[in-house]
Amino acid sequence: MKSLPPKSPHGCAPLEPLIYIVDDDPGMNDALANLLRSVGMRSRSFLTAEEFLAVKIDDSPSCVVLDVRLRVANGLEVQREMNQRGMCLPVVFITGYGDIEMSVRAMKAGAVDFLTKPFRDQDFLDAVSAAIAVDRTKRHALQCGDDLRARYATLSEREREVMTLAASGLMNKQIAGKMGISEVTIKIHRARAMRKMAARTFADLVKMALELGLCPPRGASPAAPRPGDGAAQPAAMGY
Structure with a gap:
């Protein structure tokens, strides 16, 4: 284009x-x-x-x-x-x-x-x-x-956090546990973030997060999980 x-x-x-x-x-x-x-x-x-x-x-x-x-x-x-x-x-x-x-x-x-x-x-x-x-x-x-x-500046603090965590590879359920709020609320924040960022797909949102430097590129070596951080094993295996 x-x-x-x-x-x-x-x-x-x-x-x-x-x-x-x-x-x-x-x-x-x-x-x-x-x-x-x-x-x-x-x-x-x-x-x-x-x-x-x-x-x-x-x-x-x-x-x-x-x-x-x-x-x-x-x-x-x-x-x-x-x-x-x-x-x-x-x-x-x-x-x-x-x-x-x-x-x-x-x-x-x-x-x-x-x-x-x-x-x-x-x-x-x-x-x-x-x-x-x-x-x-x-x-x-x-x-x-x-x-x-x-566009990123228009996001609320919660929307920014959800965008960063989702783009980093965490599932909605994992983000909910990490932030201490319901999975339904996470979905709402994620949808609002996508709308405000004008992201047509979740892949677009991930690309934007990478361009903004919010998360490391996919495939980069993640930091070792801390004890009690609630990270599920399937997520670590890429599911």
Whole structure:
């Protein structure tokens, strides 16, 4: 299933991509900006790394087109500084002095592509499109995580406890004994948790619990039961 484009916080229209261009050659900046404009893509240009690093990153799906050899800073150093500042955008490196060692270092550092000047317009557009796709996917995953945490926040304390214990593999009867309430009440809490979490099946609820870190993955070695904890032997055998 394809990820939907991120929506604007003020409306329903998807946010248009924004490409940041960092190159100390004004002519190259203008040429790349014009090329992107010709295919309907927005861009912002910067002549120095300092100017770019000081900018507030837009909420749109974005990427950075970064020259490896800037006058003051090395592009790989700029990429590290971006990550340290939380500017975790996909990077497309461009350079007129590319070599294999440098390109390998760039790709290991997380670059989407490494283009050596002069490059074809289509190669550049393909690299930018791939970088934007990477950022869209990342933003979608983060948005899903935020939505999941927001739904979990609506659960009562009892519903959270039931969700955690059920996702950990305990039967309703075992959860009831552990919490000191009736099995019927456990079923009610479990149903409410599933409704509030928008879980269509119990398997969906387990997956959500794992994503939230509420319980260890199935198959992980469980802690040894404490004496008197009421754990039944069949449950320990996976029934």
